[in-house]
Amino acid sequence: MSDLQNLYQQIILDHAKARHGAATQALDSIDDIGMPDGTYLGQSHQINTTCGDDVTLRVVVLIDRPTPEQMVIFDSLPFEISGDDPRLPQLIPYINQVQWSGDGCSISMASASVLHDLVTGLPVAEARQLIDTFRDVLRSRGKIEPDEEVLGDAAAFGGVSRYPARVKCAMLPWVALEAALNEAQSL
Amino acid sequence: MTPFPSPTSPPPRSALALTDVEVERIRNDFPVLSQRVNGHPLTYLDSGATSQNPISVMEAEQEYYEQRNAAVHRGAHSLAVIATESFELAREKVAAFVGAHTDEIVWTSNATEAINLIAYSFSNASLWLGGPAARRFRLGAGDEIVVTEGEHHANLIPWQQLALRTGATLRFIPVLDDGSLDLAAASEIVNAKTRVLAFTHASNVTGVINPVDDIVAIAKGVGAVTVLDACQTVPHLPVNVAALGVDFAVFSGHKMLGPTGVGALYGRSELLQAMPPFLTGGSMITTVSMEAAEFLAPPQRFEAGTQRISQAIALAAAVDYLTETGMGRIAAWEAELGQRLVAGLAEIPGVRVLGPGVGVERLGLAAVDVAGVHAHDVGQFLDDAGIAVRVGHHCAQPLHKRLGVTASTRASAYLYTTTQEIDLFLATLAEVRPFFGVTDAASSNSIGGK
Numbered sequence: 285m286s287d288l289q290n291l292y293q294q295i296i297l298d299h300a301k302a303r304h305g306a307a308t309q310a311l312d313s314i315d316d317i318g319m320p321d322g323t324y325l326g327q328s329h330q331i332n333t334t335c336g337d338d339v340t341l342r343v344v345v346l347i348d349r350p351t352p353e354q355m356v357i358f359d360s361l362p363f364e365i366s367g368d369d370p371r372l373p374q375l376i377p378y379i380n381q382v383q384w385s386g387d388g389c390s391i392s393m394a395s396a397s398v399l400h401d402l403v404t405g406l407p408v409a410e411a412r413q414l415i416d417t418f419r420d421v422l423r424s425r426g427k428i429e430p431d432e433e434v435l436g437d438a439a440a441f442g443g444v445s446r447y448p449a450r451v452k453c454a455m456l457p458w459v460a461l462e463a464a465l466n467e468a469q470s471l
Numbered sequence: 472m473t474p475f476p477s478p479t480s481p482p483p484r485s486a487l488a489l490t491d492v493e494v495e496r497i498r499n500d501f502p503v504l505s506q507r508v509n510g511h512p513l514t515y516l517d518s519g520a521t522s523q524n525p526i527s528v529m530e531a532e533q534e535y536y537e538q539r540n541a542a543v544h545r546g547a548h549s550l551a552v553i554a555t556e557s558f559e560l561a562r563e564k565v566a567a568f569v570g571a572h573t574d575e576i577v578w579t580s581n582a583t584e585a586i587n588l589i590a591y592s593f594s595n596a597s598l599w600l601g602g603p604a605a606r607r608f609r610l611g612a613g614d615e616i617v618v619t620e621g622e623h624h625a626n627l628i629p630w631q632q633l634a635l636r637t638g639a640t641l642r643f644i645p646v647l648d649d650g651s652l653d654l655a656a657a658s659e660i661v662n663a664k665t666r667v668l669a670f671t672h673a674s675n676v677t678g679v680i681n682p683v684d685d686i687v688a689i690a691k692g693v694g695a696v697t698v699l700d701a702c703q704t705v706p707h708l709p710v711n712v713a714a715l716g717v718d719f720a721v722f723s724g725h726k727m728l729g730p731t732g733v734g735a736l737y738g739r740s741e742l743l744q745a746m747p748p749f750l751t752g753g754s755m756i757t758t759v760s761m762e763a764a765e766f767l768a769p770p771q772r773f774e775a776g777t778q779r780i781s782q783a784i785a786l787a788a789a790v791d792y793l794t795e796t797g798m799g800r801i802a803a804w805e806a807e808l809g810q811r812l813v814a815g816l817a818e819i820p821g822v823r824v825l826g827p828g829v830g831v832e833r834l835g836l837a838a839v840d841v842a843g844v845h846a847h848d849v850g851q852f853l854d855d856a857g858i859a860v861r862v863g864h865h866c867a868q869p870l871h872k873r874l875g876v877t878a879s880t881r882a883s884a885y886l887y888t889t890t891q892e893i894d895l896f897l898a899t900l901a902e903v904r905p906f907f908g909v910t911d912a913a914s915s916n917s918i919g920g921k
Contacts, residue, residue: 288855335863389847
C-alpha cells in the first residue's frame, strides 16, 4: 500500500461519503432548547484555522434510559433520542445521541462519522478515554500502532499520524466532542 | 547570471518571454528547487504564497553579516557608516524598481504591516495627532472607507478595524462571477463621503488584474486616498507606482525572491510628509523631552526601532536579479504559463477555475474547485507527487464565499516555473477525482465539502 493509500484507507473514503450522524442542515444554537430533568445537552463548534474547515457537534447525555415521560418531551426537540434500548447503560452518564454538521476535507468528515458510530451509547467516561487514546495515536507520528479492538474504524486514522498537517483535520470532531461533553456535564 | 537586454519596443509576446533554456538556467540559481519531495522532484507551484530565493539573495544577506553588520542611522564608526550606506542603497534600488522616489519608500516587516501603518496613521490623525497638516487623514462618523470583495484579509481587516475605531463606514465594490470588479457599481459606491479606496492590483485567488487607471479615476473624482495592494504584481509585472497614480502601495519582499521579514510601503511624498507616525520610539525623532518629541521627516518617521537591515539589503539583491532578468520578460513568461494552466484545467472533468477563463489576461496562477473533493485532499494528493500548491481560502474568505466555495486549490508560477511543471500539475490533478472515487459532479458522491 502506498503512503497515500495508507492515509486514505477505504474505510475513511467510505465514511467521508456516508457521514453517519450528520444532520441534513447546519446545527443551530442550543440556547433555546429546554431539556427534561436529568438530561444534558452540549454543543461545540470547532474551526481548523489552517483551512477554515468546521464541525459543529451536539451531544445528548443521559444518566439512565429515558423514561416514557422524558420521551414525550424529547419528541418535541430537534433530535432523536434512543428509547428503551436494552443495550443502553443504566444509572451512569452515557451518550445517548451524537449529531454533527460540518464542512471539510474527507479526513475530518470521515472522522466525525466514525466518532458518531463509536461513542453513541457509550458511557461518558469511556468516551473520554477513547478521545485520549485517539489523540495519543494521532500525535504519535506513526509510532503508536492503533488497537483495532479499542478504536474500531477509528484505527484507520493511524496513517494520518504520519502527516502532521492533517492531524488537526482528524482531531476536529473529537475536540468538538470533548468540548460538548464538558458543556453537557457542567450543566 | 547573464543580464538580458531589455527590448526598446515590445516584440510579440512569444519573442518577449523567457525561453525554456533561460528558465532552466534560472533554476540553477535556486538550490531549493533541485530537491526531491516524497520521492519525486519538487514541483514548486506556491510562489503566490512565498517565492524561493536565488543564491545571490542569500549571499547578500550572509555577506552583510560577515562584513558590514552594524546599527544604521546611529553611531559614527566606520562599520555603522557602511551599514547605513548599504541600507539606504537598498532603499534606492527598491524605490527605483517600482518607480518611486527614494524617500517615498518605508521599510516594514511585510505588506500587512504596511497597510496597518497607513490605517493606524489615519487612526492617529483621527485623534487629532499630527496637527493641521494631518487633517486630510482624519476620519469620523459619516466618512466612508471603500475596499473590494476580492481583497486578501490583509487589505480588509485593517480597514474594518479603522472603521470601528473612527466611526467611519466600510463599504465594498462587489466582484462579478468572472472575478472582475463591478466597476458600474464602483461608481455608485464611491461617493463624496469616500475618504479611502483600498484595492488589490491583482487577485491572489482569481489572478484577475484590476484596471488601476479606472479605479484611480473614480477615487480622484471624489478626492479619496487610494491604497494599492501590489503584493501579487510587483514580483510578477513591471509596476510603476507613480505612473499608476496611486497614493499608497504596499508589497512584500518574500514574494519577490527576497527574504521574509521585509516589505515596503510606498507613499506619495506629500502624503507621507503630512502623516503622523504609527510606531514610535528610537530612530524616528529629532528632539525628545520628558513631555514630547519632534519627529523626523519620512521615511525615517515611520521606521521606529532597529530596522530589518540584512533583509532590506537582500531584497535589493532580489530586485537586481529581477531587473537583470527583465520584468517584461518575466511577465510575458508567466502570462504564457497562466494561459497554459487555464487551458489545461478547462480540459479536466469536474474542475472549475475560479475567475476568468481561457484567453483572458491573468497572472501566472489559477485556483480551482474540484467537484466532490475537498481542497485539502486535492493538495495532499498533489503533495504525494512532489507538487506544492496552496489549499484553503488563501486569506480571502469573502471572495471564496462570493465564488460559491469555502476553499480552493491554487497553483502559482514564477520565473523559475517550467511548462513541464504546469503539465505535470495538470496531469496529476486529472487523477484526483478517480483516486477518491468521485466520478461525476453529483454532490451525493462527494467526499468533502458540505
